[in-house]
Amino acid sequence: MTRRELVVLGTASMVPTRTRNHNGYVLFFDDDAILFDPGEGTQRQMTLAGVSATDLSRIAITHLHGDHSLGLAGVVQRISGDNVKHTVAVSFPASGEPWVRNLVEASAYDHRGRLALQPLPPADGAVVVPRVVGERGSPPTEVTPADASVLTARALDHRIDAVGYRLDEPDGVSFDPAALAAAGVTLGPDVGRLRRDGVLDMPDGRVVRRAEVSVPRPGQSVAFIMDTRLCDAVHDLADGVDLLVIESTFLHRDVALAERFAHLTCRQAASVAASAGVRHLVLTHFSQRYAEPAELPLAFEREAREVFDGEVTVAADLDRVPLPPRRRAGGVVTGRR
Incomplete structure (x- = not known):
């Protein structure tokens, strides 16, 4: 089973607190491990979370405010110190x-x-x-494999240039063990050939087609939206994703501050998730103005649930959030992998 989970390294906004580090998030998605927004202290938080520099395949920065980027210096030096051999892209x-x-x-x-x-x-x-692929000693090469998950970026509306990211897995198929057995196909190389070629010639002269022994497998998707006002890109990035990680700097009672500093409120973030059909909402990037633990977790969850009825996580440092179980075509939930 491959790994698909979000590891939360930090959840504060501009000012870290005693319980919340500056931003930092690692999305493990099969062979990818994307470090989003390495704020100050990210290298130490990686150690506490058990995330190795050798895990990282990419660093994705939404914008160059310090709480989203000051940790880059330490992380790249950690990559050097740990002698990471593969190329790490930084977008x-x-x-x-x-x-x-x-x-x-x-x-x-x-x-x-x-x-x-x-x-x-x-x-x-x-x-x-x-x-970007390539080991040290060979030129790095940019590739976009047809059968691999695709990372896209969209411009957001913040006080400086900022982007949000979305990772989409292509749709595929899952083989039905009962259908394979009924067709006389044994597990192993024959299934690999059937997946690759779409047909399998059987010893008795029959032809087994992939569509006859498989079911559609919709790809999974994750969106990562940090500092921004509401804009079309926010809704487009969030559209139908399994997991939405989104800034929730202020409670809605402070919406004037959110507009002034180009941020989202909890209610705005949750409303985006509701209208976009998000399955699991992860709220983060909280202002230090809210007291902990007395106010922040409960107040943000309560406000989000006023408008969103899916799964909600008010993120805390070092949380691990698995992707929701995979859906079959037509909306039926199956096992995650």
Whole structure:
């Protein structure tokens, strides 16, 4: 079974608190481990969460405010110190490239790791963020495999250039063991050939077709939306995802502050999830103005549930949030993998 879960490293907004580190989130999705928004202290939080630098396949930064990026310096030096052999891509809004380069070169270290910087140009629609492959010693190559999950970015509406991210797994099929047995197909190489070729020639002259022994398997999806006002891109990124990780800086009683500083309230984030058909809502990026533990967790959950009836997590540092169980075509839930 492959790993599909969100590991929460930090959940504070501009000012960290005694219980909440600056932002940081690692999405494990099969062979990918994407570190989103490494705020100050991320390297230590990775250690506490049991996340290794060698796990990371990509760093994805939404914007270059410090609570979303100051930890980049420590993380890239950790990648070097741990002698990570594969290329780690770093994606970010193109206007933030000077700050990214400053962070990557913030102090002296051995530069044993290899990064591939991917500045994302401004765009009206979704931008596909290519994968980067290649071991140290060979040139890094950008690829977009047809059968792999696709990461896209959309411009958001913040005080500086910011993007949100969405990861989509392609739709596929799952084989039905009973149908395979009835057709005389044994597990192993024959199933691999059937998956690859779509047909299988049997010893008795019959032809077994993939569609006869399989059921549709809708791909899973995750959206990651940090600092922004409400805008079309927020709704597009969240549309129908299994897991939505979204900023919820203020309670709605402070909506004027949210508008002033270009953030979302809890009610706005939950309303987006409700209208988009999100299955599991993860609220994070909380202002230090709310007392803990007396107010924050209960107040944010209560406000979210006023408008959203799906699963809600008010994230805390070091939480682990699994993706919801996989859905079959037609909305029937099956096992996660």
